[in-house]
Amino acid sequence: xxxxxxxxxxxxxxxxxxxxxxxxxxxxxxxxxxxxxxxxxxxxxxxxxxxxxxxxxxxxxxxxxxxxxxxxxxxxxxxxxxxxxxxxxxxxxxxxxxxxxxxxxxxxxxxxxxxxxxxxxxxxxxxxxxxxxxxxxxxxxxxxxxxxxxxxxxxxxxxxxxxxxxxxxxxxxxxxxxxxxxxxxxxxxxxxxxxxxxxxxxxxxxxxxxxxxxxxxxxxxxxxxxxxxxxxxxxxxxxxxxxxxxxxxxxxxxxxxxxxxxxxxxxxxxxxxxxxxxxxxxxxxxxxxxxxxxxxxxxxxxxxxxxxxxxx
Amino acid sequence: xxxxxxxxxxxxxxxxxxxxxxxxxxxxxxxxxxxxxxxxxxxxxxxxxxxxxxxxxxxxxxxxxxxxxxxxxxxxxxxxxxxxxxxxxxxxxxxxxxxxxxxxxxxxxxxxxxxxxxxxxxxxxxxxxxxxxxxxxxxxxxxxxxxxxxxxxxxxxxxxxxxxxxxxxxxxxxxxxxxxxxxxxxxxxxxxxxxxxxxxxxxxxxxxxxxxxxxxxxxxxxxxxxxxxxxxxxxxxxxxxxxxxxxxxxxxxxxxxxxxxxxxxxxxxxxxxxxxxxxxxxxxxxxxxxxxxxxxxxxxxxxxxxxxxxxxxxxxxxxxxxxxxxxxxxxxxxxxxxxxxxxxxxxxxxxxxxxxxxxxxxxxxxxxxxxxxxxxxxxxxxxxxxxxxxxxxxxxxxxxxxxxxxxxxxxxxxxxxxxxxxxxxxxxxxxxxxxxxxxxxxxxxxxxxxxxxxxxxxxxxxxxxxxxxxxxxxxxxxxxxxxxxxxxxxxxxxxxxxxxxxxxxxxxxxxxxxxxxxxxxxxxxxxxxxxxxxxxxxxxxxxxxxxxxxxxxxxxxxxxxxxxxxxxxxxxxxxxxxxxxxxxxxxxxxxxxxxxxxxxxxxxxxxxxxxxxxxxxxxxxxxxxxxxxxxxxx
Ligand SMILES: Cc1cc2nc3c(=O)[nH]c(=O)nc-3n(C[C@H](O)[C@H](O)[C@H](O)COP(=O)(O)O)c2cc1C
Ligand code: SF4
Ligand code: SF4
Ligand code: SF4
Ligand code: FES
Ligand code: FES
Numbered sequence: 001x002x003x004x005x006x007x008x009x010x011x012x013x014x015x016x017x018x019x020x021x022x023x024x025x026x027x028x029x030x031x032x033x034x035x036x037x038x039x040x041x042x043x044x045x046x047x048x049x050x051x052x053x054x055x056x057x058x059x060x061x062x063x064x065x066x067x068x069x070x071x072x073x074x075x076x077x078x079x080x081x082x083x084x085x086x087x088x089x090x091x092x093x094x095x096x097x098x099x100x101x102x103x104x105x106x107x108x109x110x111x112x113x114x115x116x117x118x119x120x121x122x123x124x125x126x127x128x129x130x131x132x133x134x135x136x137x138x139x140x141x142x143x144x145x146x147x148x149x150x151x152x153x154x155x156x157x158x159x160x161x162x163x164x165x166x167x168x169x170x171x172x173x174x175x176x177x178x179x180x181x182x183x184x185x186x187x188x189x190x191x192x193x194x195x196x197x198x199x200x201x202x203x204x205x206x207x208x209x210x211x212x213x214x215x216x217x218x219x220x221x222x223x224x225x226x227x228x229x230x231x232x233x234x235x236x237x238x239x240x241x242x243x244x245x246x247x248x249x250x251x252x253x254x255x256x257x258x259x260x261x262x263x264x265x266x267x268x269x270x271x272x273x274x275x276x277x278x279x280x281x282x283x284x285x286x287x288x289x290x291x292x293x294x295x296x297x298x299x300x301x302x303x304x305x306x307x308x309x310x311x312x
Numbered sequence: 313x314x315x316x317x318x319x320x321x322x323x324x325x326x327x328x329x330x331x332x333x334x335x336x337x338x339x340x341x342x343x344x345x346x347x348x349x350x351x352x353x354x355x356x357x358x359x360x361x362x363x364x365x366x367x368x369x370x371x372x373x374x375x376x377x378x379x380x381x382x383x384x385x386x387x388x389x390x391x392x393x394x395x396x397x398x399x400x401x402x403x404x405x406x407x408x409x410x411x412x413x414x415x416x417x418x419x420x421x422x423x424x425x426x427x428x429x430x431x432x433x434x435x436x437x438x439x440x441x442x443x444x445x446x447x448x449x450x451x452x453x454x455x456x457x458x459x460x461x462x463x464x465x466x467x468x469x470x471x472x473x474x475x476x477x478x479x480x481x482x483x484x485x486x487x488x489x490x491x492x493x494x495x496x497x498x499x500x501x502x503x504x505x506x507x508x509x510x511x512x513x514x515x516x517x518x519x520x521x522x523x524x525x526x527x528x529x530x531x532x533x534x535x536x537x538x539x540x541x542x543x544x545x546x547x548x549x550x551x552x553x554x555x556x557x558x559x560x561x562x563x564x565x566x567x568x569x570x571x572x573x574x575x576x577x578x579x580x581x582x583x584x585x586x587x588x589x590x591x592x593x594x595x596x597x598x599x600x601x602x603x604x605x606x607x608x609x610x611x612x613x614x615x616x617x618x619x620x621x622x623x624x625x626x627x628x629x630x631x632x633x634x635x636x637x638x639x640x641x642x643x644x645x646x647x648x649x650x651x652x653x654x655x656x657x658x659x660x661x662x663x664x665x666x667x668x669x670x671x672x673x674x675x676x677x678x679x680x681x682x683x684x685x686x687x688x689x690x691x692x693x694x695x696x697x698x699x700x701x702x703x704x705x706x707x708x709x710x711x712x713x714x715x716x717x718x719x720x721x722x723x724x725x726x727x728x729x730x731x732x733x734x735x736x737x738x739x740x741x742x743x744x745x746x747x748x749x750x751x752x753x754x755x756x757x758x759x760x761x762x763x764x765x766x767x768x769x770x771x772x773x774x775x776x777x778x779x780x781x782x783x784x785x786x787x788x789x790x791x792x793x794x795x796x797x798x799x800x801x802x803x804x805x806x807x808x809x810x811x812x813x814x815x816x817x818x819x820x821x822x823x824x825x826x827x828x829x830x831x832x833x834x835x836x837x838x839x840x841x842x843x844x845x846x847x848x849x850x851x852x853x854x855x856x857x858x859x860x861x862x863x864x865x866x867x868x869x870x871x872x873x874x875x876x877x878x879x880x881x882x883x884x885x886x887x888x889x890x891x892x893x894x895x896x897x898x899x900x901x902x903x904x905x906x907x908x909x910x911x912x913x914x915x916x917x918x919x920x921x922x923x924x925x926x927x928x929x930x931x932x933x934x935x936x937x938x939x940x941x942x943x944x945x946x
Binding site for chain 2 (some may be wrong): 053054055056057058060068069070071074075089092093096097100101103104127128129140142143144145146147148149150151152153154155176177193194195196197198199200201202203204207208209210212217218
């Protein structure tokens with residue numbers, strides 16, 4: 001819900017970033033200020049359209065006088081604040097966050113900038129030893145208990161893909177637990193609350209109640225969670241099947257922007273077409289009505305339009 | 313919200329349990345049959361948001377009644393509240409005392425944490441595995457443990473470290489038929505076997521919990537513990553006969569500002585770990601124009617090695633009720649919450665009874681002691697999560713959520729419980745407040761040192777002759793505390809002391825002369841934390857202890873942020889490799905990895921759990937505690 005009344009002019013605050021003075025309207029986050037300065041700041045759990053959860057900690061910066069580092073994505077610039085974005089402490093923490101993620105989940109389908117950050121921070125995702133799949137099913141993890149610590153390598157979140165409905169699959173071995181899908185399914189967009197974070201610690205996971213398959217949950221297949229997922233953990237079934245067959249070829253795809261014809265709201269659709277078939281549907285985040293969100297008809301209706309053969 | 317719930321599958325017992333908290337279903341509502349629930353809380357057609365905070369009590373009711381949170385039971389609770397089932401499952405699966413798969417009705421939680429480890433807890437667990445089988449969580453998941461009516465699990469510290477080898481029995485069943493939960497300590501093998509056989513066992517005589525109060529003559533220096541063993545914890549009259557409610561009277565005479573003025577003069581610092589000035593906290597809330605204000609007493613005490621708040625609540629529960637009332641008065645709050653750790657059934661029962669007694673005698677409710685001040689206290693039960701003791705996580709837990717901490721600012725005085733300006737203090741801090749009012753701020757400040765005023769409770773456990781809860785004026789040295797407890801057991805040499813809890817640091821014998829003041833321990837890079845003094849003699853296996861600490865942090869991480877969620881796993885793995893003699897690369901490589909993890913967890917974690925998760929490990933490494941114990945004299 002966006003309230004649109006005329007806000008009083010905001011006061012300006014001045015601080016420094018990497019020694020350079022910056023003046024921004026009160027309430028501007030350190031991340032926004034960094035972006036204005038052209039400082040590339042890694043983010044994983046942050047998205048313009050969602051409430052910041054500041055959980056991934058890859059965006060941390062050093063603020064003079066603060067004992068711990070602070071998350072740039074959610075901390076507002078304060079008067080006189082002195083921010084360092086590339087100190088030894090910042091680089092170490094960012095590198096460790098990337099190494100820890102890389103050692104526990106499959107980052108191979110993340111956006112290209114994630115690979116860029118892995119290189120920039122010299123993250124060695126293998127340094128904790130060879131990947132070891134967990135012994136017990138992750139959906140059965142009990143809070144406050146875990147099996148004997150792995151001595152042969154690094155325990156991961158590896159698990160089978162959840163392929164339980166016609167529209168999309170969930171491969172939580174790629175999930176970095178950024179909370180974006182939960183927010184999109186909840187108060188930030190969809191208000192369906194079909195999924196939530198369950199368990200705790202390393203056993204924390206995105207789940208329906210009692211891990212029931214999606215068709216038994218409240219899910220309405222709006223696909224808004226897929227839209228925000230940064231890792232490929234949530235994926236159109238069409239894409240998943242084509243990747244499995246080796247037919248997925250982004251270089252052969254075109255994107256056509258159109259307006260959804262199912263109802264009168266006027267949502268923008270981006271149709272991704274490969275070999276004359278629609279293979280997935282997204283929606284632009286910056287659209288002022290939909291902010292990237294659609295309903296099941298816009299998101300998955302294409303399957304009926306082209307009467308696609310069910311594969312797999 | 314689109315609720316998809318299946319309340320139809322709830323059993324009669326589950327419906328009754330839920331209705332017992334929420335009241336019976338009014339005739340116009342569907343989804344449940346009418347039962348003769350006791351209707352403790354009445355349905356009022358409130359918005360879902362206003363009832364969300366009842367989720368945790370409802371989950372407790374289900375767990376207590378049928379031994380687990382079943383899909384049907386959860387579905388019924390979700391329909392009644394209403395709460396989306398996925399969210400409710402997220403909450404239920406967060407807490408260690410809740411099961412979301414079927415489990416025996418009686419589960420014995422056996423402490424194998426740091427203090428009990430020094431008293432043979434690991435051997436006890438091994439023996440149990442041999443005699444009755446492995447702990448429940450090591451059974452094949454989902455495979456229900458058959459017809460067994462009982463089972464056992466390993467547990468983090470149960471807050472009875474002074475007795476050594478503690479257990480907690482969680483019993484599900486119809487009300488009145490079986491007790492809900494009970495602690496047993498000391499609990500030797502025979503006792504645990506008897507409990508697992510469904511009996512009560514015969515508890516061996518325990519040690520004196522407060523040796524200074526048991527000694528003849530009684531130590532005259534006791535202040536926070538002055539009533540322990542003298543006043544009847546079940547009697548309000550007895551509490552008043554021993555000086556109770558004088559402090560509240562004094563507070564009402566001083567007025568809210570007067571109380572805060574006395575606190576300023578006392579220079580009282582919080583005892584919950586962060587050592588924040590109490591006066592500043594209360595003042596910020598009292599002056600906040602947003603109404604209503606709330607006050608909270610943090611009795612979640614889960615730091616391994618800590619048992620002070622439990623002793624105070626069990627032995628002198630009215631003290632906590634009176635202090636929270638004073639806090640509400642000074643902060644201008646009409647309501648206070650007392651959040652008691654789920655593993656403390658006896659303490660919870662005592663404070664709940666004390667609240668009821670105070671209410672029946674007009675010491676809670678409207679017009680307290682003839683004033684215009686009105687105040688209510690609600691007792692909330694935790695459900696097995698160390699992280700719920702972190703203040704912002706505690707708020708979320710009461711609100712009916714997963715106990716995940718959040719970044720500060722905003723601080724609780726600005727936005728705390730239910731988004732209200734909130735003051736939160738530890739049980740011991742509140743005890744000090746009563747002392748400040750009783751003797752005056754200036755007199756309180758005269759006790760102890762310049763920067764550490766008043767007295768402090770020390771939880772002494774491990775290899776000492778007389779483990780227990782001790783109270784000393786600040787300034788006492790570590791060596792004096794250990795000597796008061798009879799010295800190292802059997803006169804053996806001291807190897808190390810874990811100071812401040814597992815979020816604290818190990819110190820060596822060279823620290824014996826260090827005064828246990830905030831400033832004194834800071835000078836040696838340590839902290840007092842929750843007052844833990846865990847004494848280790850030369851036979852203790854340092855690496856084993858450090859691995860238990862690493863396991864604790866991994867188990868208790870809320871899982872929100874990457875440095876802590878994954879960092880605690882990698883830390884435990886590195887220590888396991890060292891213990892197995894299979895380092896990845898050289899031992900120096902492992903040290904480098906541990907140092908990197910420590911830095912990132914300290915610097916980039918959201919809350920104090922991740923920020924301190926490597927402290928003890930790092931200090932142990934520096935002291936050479938990983939090396940096997942030197943062969944001692946026979
Ligand atoms: C992981 C963690 C656990 C904590 N557990 C407790 C606790 O059990 N009891 C407590 O009083 N404070 C605990 N604290 C500290 C509280 O956040 C808070 O600082 C304290 O309740 C404030 O009270 P005080 O000012 O009286 O010390 C914990 C902090 C952290 C980071
Ligand atoms: S598809 Fe829509 S309703 Fe289903 S889980 Fe994703 S966001 Fe929620
Ligand atoms: S599934 Fe995707 S969006 Fe959801 S938490 Fe995992 S990585 Fe984030
Ligand atoms: S540091 Fe650990 S316990 Fe604290 S918020 Fe992060 S994951 Fe949760
Ligand atoms: S992007 Fe800031 S914490 Fe994740
Ligand atoms: S009760 Fe076992 S360590 Fe505290």
